[in-house]
Amino acid sequence: MMSAKRNVAVVFVERAKNKNRKETIMGDKLLQIKDLYVNAGEKEILKGMNLSINKGEIHVIMGPNGSGKTTTANAILNNPAYTKKKGNILFEEKEITNLKTDEIARKGIFMSFQLPEEIPGVSVTNFLKYAKNKATGKPVKVFEFREELKTYMNELNMNSKNMERSLNVGFSGGEKKKNEILQMLVLNPKLAILDETDSGLDVDAIKTVSKGIEMFKNENNAVLIITHNTKILHSLKVDYVHVLVNGQIVKTGSQELAKEIEENGYKKYTTNRSQE
Numbered sequence: 001m002m003s004a005k006r007n008v009a010v011v012f013v014e015r016a017k018n019k020n021r022k023e024t025i026m027g028d029k030l031l032q033i034k035d036l037y038v039n040a041g042e043k044e045i046l047k048g049m050n051l052s053i054n055k056g057e058i059h060v061i062m063g064p065n066g067s068g069k070t071t072t073a074n075a076i077l078n079n080p081a082y083t084k085k086k087g088n089i090l091f092e093e094k095e096i097t098n099l100k101t102d103e104i105a106r107k108g109i110f111m112s113f114q115l116p117e118e119i120p121g122v123s124v125t126n127f128l129k130y131a132k133n134k135a136t137g138k139p140v141k142v143f144e145f146r147e148e149l150k151t152y153m154n155e156l157n158m159n160s161k162n163m164e165r166s167l168n169v170g171f172s173g174g175e176k177k178k179n180e181i182l183q184m185l186v187l188n189p190k191l192a193i194l195d196e197t198d199s200g201l202d203v204d205a206i207k208t209v210s211k212g213i214e215m216f217k218n219e220n221n222a223v224l225i226i227t228h229n230t231k232i233l234h235s236l237k238v239d240y241v242h243v244l245v246n247g248q249i250v251k252t253g254s255q256e257l258a259k260e261i262e263e264n265g266y267k268k269y270t271t272n273r274s275q276e
């Protein structure tokens with residue numbers, strides 16, 4: 001039996017190895033969004049969105065408020081509040097455009113929420129146990145599971161006394177966001193979509209979240225981070241930064257692009273797009 005602590009150590013060692021192997025392992029297609037148009041009611045939100053994420057990559061989407069970032073995440077999970085008008089979404093090169101949300105989740109796509117839900121009467125432990133059982137289709141071994149949770153909570157500087165509290169009820173904003181990272185580690189999806197998981201966090205908590213992402217990340221999975229906060233990118237190495245404006249990706253660059261936006265804002269992309 002491999003202890004949870006050892007599991008985490010293995011993750012770190014694998015990550016270190018993968019850094020050197022990156023060039024050869026990149027290229028496996030994980031998510032492809034092709035010419036996607038999405039409405040919420042009558043309102044057109046995504047207008048020809050294209051995005052391709054390979055295994056082993058961390059992508060960031062930045063963009064002004066209301067540009068369609070959260071809608072993109074919801075469209076990937078096929079949230080029924082949104083209507084796809086055109087285009088498609090492939091996961092591991094298979095169509096998922098019109099699958100039900102739970103089927104998409106079972107394929108290994110996880111989404112954390114900009115505003116995490118409160119669930120009275122369901123403890124953090126029980127929620128995670130239930131979610132893991134649903135995701136893996138296997139019974140969860142209670143003792144090992146608790147040890148795994150404790151190890152992750154320790155790494156994320158979370159108070160283990162909170163494990164028996166109702167999920168997110170009365171948790172501070174920062175604690176809720178850490179709960180989302182904990183869920184990601186426990187569920188171990190192939191693609192983790194983090195919608196503003198770093199907003200409202202203090203400096204130390206931002207570092208903790210990026211540590212959680214690094215613990216999760218390996219050559220077979222990928223992360224899509226939606227953020228306004230370039231601070232998380234100070235402690236996390238990412239592969240691509242995309243700028244989403246008015247329902248389209250208008251610019252893709254490296255980590256440097258986030259720095260440029262931090263300094264100059266989005267004006268260049270919203271008022272002078274013809275020159276881009």
Ligand SMILES: Nc1ncnc2c1ncn2[C@@H]1O[C@H](COP(=O)(O)OP(=O)(O)OP(=O)(O)O)[C@@H](O)[C@H]1O
Pocket residue numbers: 040041043045063064065066067068069070071072081114
């Ligand atoms: N269910 C809905 N019904 C009507 N309008 C919606 C719906 N969902 C989103 N919208 C609108 O679509 C636009 C894009 O919303 P979205 O949440 O994707 O923005 P965002 O880029 O995530 O912004 P923020 O940075 O503020 O989180 C907004 O103008 C929003 O009001």
Ligand SMILES: [Mg+2]
Pocket residue numbers: 069070071114195
């Ligand atoms: Mg949003």
